[in-house]
Amino acid sequence: xxxxxxxxxxxxVQEGDNSIINCAYSNSASDYFIWYKQESGKGPQFIIDIRSxxxxxxxxRVTVLLNKxxxxxxxxxxxTQPGDSAVYFCAENMxxxxxxxxxxxxxxxxxVNP
Amino acid sequence: xxxxxxxxxxxVTEMGQEVTLxxxxxxxxxxxxxxxxTMMRGLELLIYFNxxxxxxxxxxxxxxxxxxxxxxxxxxxxxxxSEPRDSAVYFCASSPxxxNQPQHFGDGTRLxxx
Numbered sequence: 512x513x514x515x516x517x518x519x520x521x522x523x524v525q526e527g528d529n530s531i532i533n534c535a536y537s538n539s540a541s542d543y544f545i546w547y548k549q550e551s552g553k554g555p556q557f558i559i560d561i562r563s564x565x566x567x568x569x570x571x572r573v574t575v576l577l578n579k580x581x582x583x584x585x586x587x588x589x590x591t592q593p594g595d596s597a598v599y600f601c602a603e604n605m606x607x608x609x610x611x612x613x614x615x616x617x618x619x620x621x622x623v624n625p
Numbered sequence: 626x627x628x629x630x631x632x633x634x635x636x637v638t639e640m641g642q643e644v645t646l647x648x649x650x651x652x653x654x655x656x657x658x659x660x661x662x663t664m665m666r667g668l669e670l671l672i673y674f675n676x677x678x679x680x681x682x683x684x685x686x687x688x689x690x691x692x693x694x695x696x697x698x699x700x701x702x703x704x705x706x707s708e709p710r711d712s713a714v715y716f717c718a719s720s721p722x723x724x725n726q727p728q729h730f731g732d733g734t735r736l737x738x739x
Contacts, residue, residue, distance in 0.1 A: 543724075554716050555718075555730045560727055611656050611720065616667075
């Protein structure tokens with residue numbers, strides 16, 4: 512029979528454009544959030560993180576925005592390059608007694624067209 | 626710096642056989658995590674250790690799965706007997722003791738059970 516896999520959200524952009532990847536998280540008590548990038552055949556690679564006492568954090572070509580009111584996280588990539596093509600995951604730390612456990616989102620597939 | 630090292634990178638075996646996956650965490654990291662990634666279920670936490678002691682194994686699917694960490698630089702995930710539905714990519718990750726630090730992932734073991 513036909514197997515049903517995860518329906519990954521996809522984002523297709525032109526090289527040089529800015530990309531915005533969104534994530535809705537589940538737990539209002541979560542106090543730490545991470546974005547990971549996963550290329551084919553590799554493990555998730557840390558990109559940037561943010562703590563709940565912040566609403567914005569910038570790295571090299573990447574910015575993470577946190578809106579705790581609506582439990583929303585976004586990753587902005589400036590001047591997207593073909594090497595940015597990958598699956599991007601957000602992860603949340605539930606805090607409290609599970610301070611070291613991360614819960615991962617389903618991922619977004621970013622395709623950068625040259 | 627050496628990252629998380631997993632072996633083997635690929636494993637193909639027949640159902641019923643014992644499978645052992647290996648992980649060497651980043652030196653100095655006190656937390657070690659085992660994950661499973663499939664198209665159907667995404668990235669799932671199986672078990673994690675702190676200072677070589679299992680803290681939470683609630684994600685281990687059933688008794689056929691076991692994990693050990695005999696010392697700070699080595700962990701194994703064992704499946705016995707293996708079944709076709711165990712086919713997945715298994716990742717190991719480690720993080721330091723300080724809370725709210727990202728987990729760093731290995732490149733995984735792609736396991737195929739025939």
